[in-house]
Amino acid sequence: MEGRFQDTFLDSLCYVSEHVGFYGAIKHSPADFVVTEIHVTGHLVTVDHTQEPEDKLTDNDNEPQYKKQKADLEDVEGKTIPGQAECKGEYEPVRENVDDASEALAASDCEAGLYNLLNLVLSIDVQKALLNFANSVKSAFESQVERCELCELSLGFFSNKDDRAIVHSAVRQTFPVLVTFTKNSELLVKPNLDYQELSRLTSEEEAGKFFTFLDAKVQNSTFTFQPDVSKEHRTSVHHFISRKFGKLVETKSFSEKGIDGVQRVSITVRFREKKSSSGKRQRTEEQSEIFTAFTLEKENLETLEAISYLSSVLGVLPSDFSYAGIKDKKAITYQSMVVKKVTPERMQKIESSLGKRGIKIQNVRPAKCHIHLGQLSGNHFTLIVRNIRNHSGDPSENLHHRIEEAVHSVKERGFLNYYGPQRFGKGQNMQSQEVGLTLLKEEMALAVKLFFTPEDCDDPVNKAKRYFFESGDAKGALALMPEFKVRERMMLRALNRYGMSDEGYVRSWLSIPHSMRIFYIHAYCSKIWNEAASYRIATYGLRVVEGDLVLCCKDENTKSSLCDRVHTVTATEEAENVYLMNQVVLPMPGHSIKYPSNQVGHWYKEALAKAGLQLCKFRVGPLQLNIPGCYRHILKYPRNLSYELFEEDDVQNQDKEKWTKPEIVQPANPLLKLSFELDSSCYATVCLREMMKCNF
Missing domain, CATH: 3.30.70 (Alpha-Beta Plaits)
Incomplete structure (x- = not known):
């Protein structure tokens, strides 16, 4: 890993332990770095199970939000919420002990069901406030206010997602002039500006009925x-x-x-209706919901590049593929993947044509739905570290002792859970996090320019980038760009069609799948997290202090969001050592997280302000990107860590007799084989850095 970014990035990272470590080289070839995804059930994805793992993916958490809401609203008090066409007030709501606010709620179009739902979860005072707020918004709309600036109204905190789903649907159906949204577990309403715009084109009555129809999604x-x-x-x-x-x-x-x-x-x-994969003929409803799961093996290829190639071979969109995580490029990796609109039989037919691109597929089987990011238990790594030797200046001649000491230290004390350099790309002139920052600031033209910034080499890809960077000729650059660079070609095609304008820049980003667009923003947020983690360790060390955030375990039978599980450490808890360091988390920036209340929280605010993001909402509307944020543990531990030491020549000759005893003469060309497992989103290169005490 070379380049100006890697040098500064790695030098700024801290260590957990004080062992000496050793020197070595990784990723000499892809076969030196083998990564196998661990399924949520705990088995390796290379294991061919007759029972399809994806059968377990039918949980409500994997359904679209509107489907969850619809399911959550069924059979409340023995009634099902009617669709728009059925909301005719055909039965009378119960009106005992109800004041004027509740009477008004019950008198709306979808009277009984909606009234009963709101009455179940909202207090009378909140119902009053909601009605007054809705009337105020409607009055503002009727007065032809150019832009309604009424503030938001909180309906309270709902830790149970079922209650939130009920309120979301009931409020929107009852008051089309309002939209609902959630911050952490707080449910809020605000004016529906789309309603305001439509009511000026049609009428208030029609606008209300349209939004009721839209929200019902019947x-x-x-x-x-x-x-x-x-x-x-x-x-x-x-x-x-x-x-x-x-x-x-x-x-x-x-x-x-x-x-x-x-x-x-x-x-x-x-x-x-859902379109067919080719766009040339209509599929039946049953066919349009076909999902096929498989294990993707790739060598020296990015996950997104592999998806781009598979999508072109199968004639589907890259967005029709889903996966649990992005794997290393310079490696041999195995990961679960699901593709929509492709049958298992069709998937198996293309197997023979994939090998020349460094792709293989196995365990092809039917599935019921997509998988989502993070839906894995972790990854298993089998790594080869070559050119093993002591650090310069280390007086010890016992290399085996150094390795044993390092392995034991990482087993016992863990490593700092930084994002690895591969998260940010290996380019010297452009880094993914730089593109992500410009997207967060909605500087679309600059983001495109950064994306196409060429590196200092003359391969076909960089020749095409250099031509576009210097000329702005999207059509000419498209002709030069190799076919396998699907992402770049999609963006150039959009720029050629819509022009080098604000619309063209936005369209170019929208032309690539959502997972690719948001990857760049996640890269920037990861950079901020790494810097925050270094500041946290430099400021407070490896002890839990007041103001830290810890992730607490809740009762498995209690439904709670992630934010509900994040607790701020008090002074008393610090004094009593209530929490351990491996419970401490730091937030990835977003709109739905909270920051530590100590100096680390101030650091976040200063860092974001310095980048020009002090007013950032972490939503990029033009690109349909929503960044709620998340929490990441500072300290992690490898599982099942083991090692073997070989002679280089022995490995090449397939004679893998171990050298594990200190009294045996040290090999002339030592080579270290490591095997371990890490939780999802942990980087083996970061774990190795802690173990070896060197930058690669």
Whole structure:
């Protein structure tokens, strides 16, 4: 790992232990670094199980939010929330011991079901405040305020996600003028500015009914606006719905004669059907939900590059693939993957054509749904460290003792859980975190420029980048860019189509899958985390202090969000040593996390302000990116750590007799084999750095 970033990055990191360590070289070849993903069930993904692991992925946590809400709302007090077409107030709600606020709530369109739900989870005072807030918003909209600036209203804290789902749906169905959102476990409402815009194009009544229809998401349902004689006005409505909700619904104008013989044109809205993978023929509903799971083996290839190649071979989108984590490039890696719209039979047919690209697939089997990032137990590593020797200036001649000491130290004391350099890329002129910062600041043109910044070499990829960087000619650069650089080609194609303009820059980023877009922002947040961890250790060392955040274990039977499990250490708890260092976490920046209340929290604020992110909402609307943040343990431990020492020549000759006894003569060309497991999102290179006390 070379380049200006790696030098400064690695030098700033701290160590846990004070053992001497040793020197060695890693990743001499991909075969020296073998990574095998560990499934959530605990077995390696290379193991062919007859029972499909993905059967266990049908839990509600893997369903889209609106499906979870719909499921959560069924059978509350023996009733199912009706869809938009059924919300006609066909039965009377119970009105005993209800004041004026509740009466007004119960009198809305979807009376009984929605009233009963809100009454279940909201106090009378909150219902009053909600009604007053909704009336204020509606009055502001009616007064033609250009931009409603009413503040948010809190409905309280709901640690139970089922209660939050009920309130989300009930409030939106009852008050289309409002939208709901969650911060940590607090549920808030604010004005629905999309409602305001649509009500100016149609009417308040129609806007309310449209948003009720939209939120209900009843399959195969449609919504029709009142007939409109003005084509220009209909076009405005079409454009509004396409711009705001184009991925969810589609619109079409229909003409029919009334009983008076006059031709009338109305706009009808319906939810989009899922397209086929080729886009040339329609699949049945059953076929469109096909998922195939497999184990991906790749060599000297990035995960996203492998996905890009597979998507081009199969004729599907890169976004149709899902995976639990991104694996190293210069390595042989095995990981679980699921692809949508492809049958197992079709997946098996392409096996023979993949080997030339460093890709193999195995354990192909049907699946029921996608997998998501982090859905793994960890990774198993088998590593070869070559050119083993003592550090310069180390008087010891017993290399075996140094290795044994280092392995024991890391087993007992762990390592600092930094993000490894591969998280940020190995380029010298451009780093992923630099692109991520510009995206957070919504500097789209600069982000594109950074993305296409060439390195100081003349391979075809950098020749194409250099041409675009110097000329701005997207079409010419596209002709030069190799076919396997799918990400770069998609962005250049969008820039060629939409031009070098604000729209073109946004479209170029939207042309690549969401997982690729957000990767760059995560890289920047990872850089901040690493620097915060170094500051935390330099300031307080390896002891738990007041203001630290710790991740507490909750009762397994109690539903709680991650934020509910994060606790701020008090002075009393520090004095009594209530918590251990391996419970301390630091936040990855985002909009739904809290920061430590000690000096580390101040450091975060200063670092973000220095980067120009003091007002950052950690939402990039134009790119549909939402960064809630998360928490990461500072200290981690390897599991099942073992080592063997060989002669280099013995390994090449497949004669792998161990050298493990100090009294045996030290090998002339020592080579170290390490085997261990790490939790998900932990880096083997960082663990090795702690063990060897050297930068690679």
